[in-house]
Amino acid sequence: MKNFKIYIIALFLFGVLYSCENELDVLPNDAQTEVDFLNDPNNAIQLVNGIYSIMLQWDMYSFSWIGLTSITSDDADKGSTPGDTGSDKNKLDALNFESNMASLNDIWNSRYAAIYRANNALFYLEQLSIEESLKNRLIGETRFLRGLMYFDLVRCFGGVPVVTSKIDINDLETVNKVVYVRKSVEEVYAQIEEDLADAATRLPNKSEYKSEDLGRATKGAAIGLLAKAYLYQKKWQKAFDKSGEVVNSGQYSLMENYADVWKEIGENGTESIFEVQATLNKGLQGYTDVQGGRGTPDYGWGFNSPSLTLSNSYEPGDSRRGATIIFVPSTLWDGFEAPVSWNNPRYNYKSYQSNTAESWNGNKSETAKNLRILKYSDVLLIRAEAALQLGNAGEAISNVNALRTRAGLNPKTSITLQQLYDERRWEMAMEHDRWFDLVRTGQAAEKMALDGKTFKTGTHEVFPIPADQITQSGGRLIQNQGYN
Secondary structure, three states, X not given: OOOOOOOOOOOEEEOEEEOOOXXXXXXXXXXXXXXXXXXXXXXXXXXXXXXXXXXXXHHHHOHHHXXXXXXXXXXXEEEOOOOOOOOOHHHHHOOOXXXXXXXXXXXXXXXXXXXXXXXXXXXXXXXXXXXXXHHHHHHHHHHHHHHHHHHHHHHHXXXXXXXXXXXXXXXXXXXXXXXXXXXXXXXXXXXXXXXXXXXXXXXXXXXXXXXXXXXXXXXXXXXXXXXXHHHHOOOHHHHHHHHHHHHOOOOOOOOOOHHHHHOHHHOOOOOEXXXXXXOOOOOEEOHHHHHOOOEOOOOOOOEEEEOHHHHHHOOOOOHHHHHHEEEOOEEXXXXXXXXXXXXXXXXXXXXXXXXXXXXXXXXOOEEOOOEEXXXXXXXXXXXXXXXXXXXXXXXXXXXXXXXXXXXXXXXXXXXXXXXXXXXXXXXXXXXOOXXXXXXXXXXXXXXXXXXXXXXXXXXXXXXXXXXXXXXXXXOOOOOOOOOO
């Protein structure tokens, strides 16, 4: 369901109000201040839409994100052809992380661009005299999105600069003290927690949004992401409590068919907590094309091929395997025959978009396929893991069995932590969590060795700070341990 159309206008504030993408042709005149302009509720909404819109861009959740979060892991191989490096995806696949990689710079720049927009939006929103409930909601949406961006950054790079106010880039003293100074991991997570907790108090439940606003950040999204942030910090009781708030909210449930979650019919459905919203008019750049079948017929670039290790890891009869991996040859859900003329034996089914059974305008480089960021199944697994760490095996088993039953597997009567990690892998495979899960649970060295890769303990837990950023900072940004 395509309801929340974030593409309509993207506002970017820098000193004066203007559109960084030239999408706004109505500007405040000389006699009208920025605040006057934004006191029109429609303009205030567009201000926040500009943060959402950046999430569709190539450098945000496309090729570079796929490389850092999936190709690095044991879920996937580089794919494509042996000679196609994908700029640096061959090095990411081999865990040869270098600070001059373009993928690192993309992830850094895109998140801080979104944070910049969020900080500017908050600066102006606080001054507006629009209806209080709308103002409150827009502030909540903005703080949720900023928290999400910092969550991506801290998982990738560890401690990073924390910028929470409108910055004049000509104010070199402030830039040098704030923009170019890394905070500790703990300080970054403290900001994430503050943003998400505040957002949760301001945002409506999913069911309280009008249909045209479905897809915006919700109370459940803020609480669910907060639970995930607690999980990463091993704050088990808080992760358990917050995930429980989502589970007990009555706002979400598992879809009956696991494979439907990533189809158009599953978008913004009962299992969806937060998705990047794409439409035929303003699509998600490159995500589907990068991972589509390579060869004849041309369905994409062929990168991020599900690994044989992943394929062989599933229990017999687990329906999640066939819903996650396109096997070549095979008949896909829409009747398309995946041909032997494709270069790779396996492709990511979750990124597939049908050009016959779903919304399609012929532009495979910018599709209308939403990207799932947070799902109800993820929250169930967060609660299960936290419960097991707290000694509540019964709660963990109950949550895991809900997923196993849907997958066509027999329920468990007992569960170990490693078995729970395996369930998380199968449920969340190819969804950009596997690398981070391996690192946070201490499995990375062992699991990557089984996949023929060498994980350097003490270094590979984070990626290097992009060299370009260190150069721009005049050496003020300090490189992560083990990298040049």
